[in-house]
Amino acid sequence: MIDLVTFGETMVSFRTSGALVSGAACTAHVAGAESNVAIALSRLGHRARWVGGLTDDALGDLVAATLTGEGVDVVRADPVGRPAGLMLLQRRTADVARVAYARKDSAGSCLTEAPVLEALEHGARRLHVTGITPALSDTARQTTLTVVTEAARRGVAVSLDVNHRAALWSREDARAVLTEIVPHVDLLVASADELDLVGEDGASEEDLIADLADRGCAEVLLKRGGEGATLHRDGRRLDAAARPVTVVDVVGAGDACTAGYLSGRLDGVSDEACLERAMTLGAFAVSTVGDWEGLPRRHELGLLSGAASD
Numbered sequence: 110m111i112d113l114v115t116f117g118e119t120m121v122s123f124r125t126s127g128a129l130v131s132g133a134a135c136t137a138h139v140a141g142a143e144s145n146v147a148i149a150l151s152r153l154g155h156r157a158r159w160v161g162g163l164t165d166d167a168l169g170d171l172v173a174a175t176l177t178g179e180g181v182d183v184v185r186a187d188p189v190g191r192p193a194g195l196m197l198l199q200r201r202t203a204d205v206a207r208v209a210y211a212r213k214d215s216a217g218s219c220l221t222e223a224p225v226l227e228a229l230e231h232g233a234r235r236l237h238v239t240g241i242t243p244a245l246s247d248t249a250r251q252t253t254l255t256v257v258t259e260a261a262r263r264g265v266a267v268s269l270d271v272n273h274r275a276a277l278w279s280r281e282d283a284r285a286v287l288t289e290i291v292p293h294v295d296l297l298v299a300s301a302d303e304l305d306l307v308g309e310d311g312a313s314e315e316d317l318i319a320d321l322a323d324r325g326c327a328e329v330l331l332k333r334g335g336e337g338a339t340l341h342r343d344g345r346r347l348d349a350a351a352r353p354v355t356v357v358d359v360v361g362a363g364d365a366c367t368a369g370y371l372s373g374r375l376d377g378v379s380d381e382a383c384l385e386r387a388m389t390l391g392a393f394a395v396s397t398v399g400d401w402e403g404l405p406r407r408h409e410l411g412l413l414s415g416a417a418s419d
């Protein structure tokens with residue numbers, strides 16, 4: 110059985126190591142929060158499947174070949190005559206990257222529910238969605254709502270990473286849609302400043318966690334960047350510190366942290382070990398360049414402690 114199914118838009122990301130206007134060279138990479146999670150899990154030996162609309166050209170082929178090469182099972186959905194979604198990431202300083210999207214009405218933003226439901230047909234241990242997908246278009250929002258509802262009805266565990274993108278929608282629009290998704294979710298992942306997007310605007314962390322539990326979501330992973338993370342599960346709170354590493358690129362760190370946590374859950378290890386793996390993957394992500402390229406294989410999980418482990 111597939112361990113995790115995910116769906117969303119994966120783009121070709123043109124990356125520079127300086128300002129484009131000053132002549133910095135551009136290289137093409139693959140970027141997408143959901144596929145970042147799928148790659149991370151696949152590298153750790155889990156079976157991950159990604160569904161998304163891809164164009165029948167070099168851009169779609171780059172995404173498909175990259176994900177397939179990383180061991181992800183790719184379901185290449187119909188691009189419905191749309192162009193590929195693109196992203197420009199200009200690294201301006203070690204800490205600051207400027208991101209611009211060209212993804213409106215793109216192939217990946219118009220994914221319908223049929224290929225995703227089909228991808229879930231033979232069972233999956235988990236469905237993972239992010240708040241980026243419903244922000245992409247009316248179609249993608251409807252797809253997300255239908256798929257999470259149907260997955261939960263079939264007994265598939267559903268996780269949601271809020272991943273708010275202010276360039277795609279407002280906090281109010283996000284709150285309205287994410288609040289509809291939450292009742293189908295058993296695990297919510299959010300940055301501390303995103304938590305109130307699934308509850309009352311400005312409510313305290315404690316109240317938001319209690320409210321989520323009332324709505325059936327008793328597992329919440331709160332990501333705090335360099336401060337580490339907090340797990341709230343069944344009324345218990347557990348904190349973990351981030352691993353001290355040299356930060357070179359924070360893009361993809363949230364997805365890495367999410368994937369580390371999900372990997373621990375799929376392995377059935379303790380809450381503490383799940384959090385530790387989340388911190389380990391986050392540390393790999395921030396201390397290497399690229400959204401997912403520096404993530405570890407399973408035998409490398411111990412590398413940051415000074416010893417490789419299997």
Ligand code: CKP
Nearest residue numbers: 140141142360361362363364400
């Ligand atoms: O929250 P993160 O930095 O982990 O997310 C990074 C990804 O999907 C990146 O790969 C990019 O393509 C995106 O988030 C996005 O749509 O912004």
Ligand code: MG
Nearest residue numbers: 272273363364
């Ligand atoms: Mg994030």
